[in-house]
Amino acid sequence: MQHLGFPLYTIIIFILFVVAALFVDLVGHKNDKIMSLKSASLWSIFWVLVSVVFGVFLYYEHGGEMAKLFFAGYILEKSLSVDNLFVIMAIFTWFKIPQNYRHKVLYFGILGAIVFRLIFVAIGSGLFMLGSWMQIIFGLVVLYSAILMLKNNDSDDDEIEDYSNHLAYKLVYKYFSVFPKIVGHSFFINENTAQSELNKNPNLNFLDKKT
Structure with missing residues (x-):
């Protein structure tokens, strides 16, 4: 049937x-x-x-x-x-x-x-x-x-160390809390991890939407 x-x-x-x-x-x-x-x-x-x-x-x-x-x-x-x-x-x-x-x-x-x-x-x-x-x-x-x-x-194999000047980052950072650097294979990181990365990379241009 x-x-x-x-x-x-x-x-x-x-x-x-x-x-x-x-x-x-x-x-x-x-x-x-x-x-x-x-x-x-x-x-x-x-x-x-x-x-x-x-x-x-x-x-x-x-x-x-x-x-x-x-x-x-x-x-x-x-x-x-x-x-x-x-x-x-x-x-x-x-x-x-x-x-x-x-x-x-x-x-x-x-x-x-x-x-x-x-x-x-x-x-x-x-x-x-x-x-x-x-x-x-x-x-x-x-x-x-x-x-x-x-x-x-x-x-193609060169990793971008700082995405803060990348067009995609500039388009979304005002609306989402995005971090301008690849941190291992993590999609999401907490504030402590973000601060640790900033301490290791003091020249990183991190633009938090909340600031």
Whole structure:
């Protein structure tokens, strides 16, 4: 019998797959180590196999048509992920994120993207409806990002010691308590840690929004 929607147990299994995948990925990369090409390839193969397993589950539970739709969507998303890879590389280059911290930044970035993707897709779709000229603007932004990434490629591994002059920091420090320096792999630090870093770096230009 065909259903217009998925039965509850399929949704639960899908959620369990996603949660388990996020947990495995976090535990598997909890150490700040630079990932080799071999390791990245093996992990990619593993995640493809996980997706295939879920597709096989859909085939046996909901028929070949449902499985075809899943694999068609999966292949499409895989193809579109090349664009995401380009943008991620541009962001890492702009912020000069050290190689050993990039996976953790990417991991939590993806968690945020799960929510914000829906928001920005809606915004982007609305902007495209304004006219085809919006595509030209988006294209120029991507082109500028590519030029910026290539220009800074030689110094990609150099960590920025002081972000206080970085455009991103200047845009947000008035609204959020941000610290202009990478402190290990921590996303959040307390006041004692911040003061300790300031004592070690007296020339650090820390602009607290509360001051």
